[in-house]
Amino acid sequence: MSLVNGVPSDCLSARDRGLAFGDGVFRTLRVRGGQPLWWKDHYAKLEHDAAVLNLPCPQTTVLQDEIERLAAGQDGVAKLILTRGGGPRGYAPPPQPQVTRIVTFDSSPADSAEQCVADISVRWCDLRLGRQPRLAGIKHLNRLENVLARAEWQDPDIHEGLLCDDTNAVVSGVMGNLFIVNEGRLQTPDLTCCGVAGVARSRILRAAHQRGIDVEVRRIMPDAVLDADEVMLCNSVQGIRRVARLEDKTWSACGWADSLNAWLYEVD
């Protein structure tokens, strides 16, 4: 079920710049009882990312209402896409773009992420992310690197892949952000050159700040992940997941994942 510019439709113009160039941004978020979870953060992030592409962002109430119309009180996952709309052929952005907004919703059982942190198995991806500071951090529609990385494994027992950049620094998972704990210090990769700075990550950073806990946003090499006391991945749909296995290496829970998960749901 989807709304395109507020109208029930599954149809996008074949000439939309979202298709032609990936010229747009998106959000994927959890819906509970018909309400978008962490909406204020998601809207702020969408507005920020749109601004990086010089794309006007619809008002928060417009998007929130559309999610609620589609969700009709159910639990599930919503996706919002904003594109620069149509225009003549060619890369030049139209001076007055007519933004296309697409809201889709899929109902799914209420998540249990809040109650319990899932343990997952992950692998290293072979693909190395290219570095592009102009697009780093934002969730734009140019996601072929993620597609190629996710295509590296079919084993359903592997839940995520860890991505490094072309300097071999660890950036994130394919589908979520990374936190590790090393010698009692909470750390997460710096994302100024590549990767997506997701809403779950920003909520954890804010929660840590409110609790007076330092988080080191820094360059993290693969050895630091292997030496960590706890390794966690997070995103808006699945919350915090604890890495129990990374290829040959295994970890037992040591409490950080449960703490971060609690922060994620409690933070203002």
Add this chain to the structure above:
Amino acid sequence: MSLVNGVPSDCLSARDRGLAFGDGVFRTLRVRGGQPLWWKDHYAKLEHDAAVLNLPCPQTTVLQDEIERLAAGQDGVAKLILTRGGGPRGYAPPPQPQVTRIVTFDSSPADSAEQCVADISVRWCDLRLGRQPRLAGIKHLNRLENVLARAEWQDPDIHEGLLCDDTNAVVSGVMGNLFIVNEGRLQTPDLTCCGVAGVARSRILRAAHQRGIDVEVRRIMPDAVLDADEVMLCNSVQGIRRVARLEDKTWSACGWADSLNAWLYEVD
């Protein structure tokens, strides 16, 4: 006017992976009297690029027929898009993708590129291309870098922008490939880390080879462009264009652009 999977339509599914992730490839090409120009090269390139993404490519006759149906004997420009189609949410490519093919056509006056090489003014772009060898050379739908680069100028007297990578090597124009002549040697940038290896470029390389003329495919720095005897940009729609001005620097024609343009149309 467009055909989506062979059916007259302007409508793409809002859940298509071409929109969601830019998960697809495309071609833009000239049509003369209803026939796609340089079709054999365009199809070979489309098939190659699709294979890099592990995307099945429709048969050549299917695509050629669809272009001819839309063009109905006219001159103009056709665009072909192949995407990995629909599928469940998430980056993982479906094991048996149902490829979406989109053919659009816009009629336009017969081009004069074959008869006469246009002189153009170009600028340096500030944006630096990120390097991603896994996607370099192919014309995929992740084109935000080109959009950001093209957005750097509005002056209609500037026809193209020159792009460098993050090591400051010159890669291409925003919309076409680059050739320069330095001390009598024809040179074009190496595209193993970024950029698009277009059909006009490959025709010129083939034509030079057939004539026994060496082309150096190499790393080219901005100073080499400024010191060149002739600077040219090429693509499938506009043919060869000669750079007459690059910011403060100007050039008079010295014959190479006319030669390359002749090769472009003559080559087998």
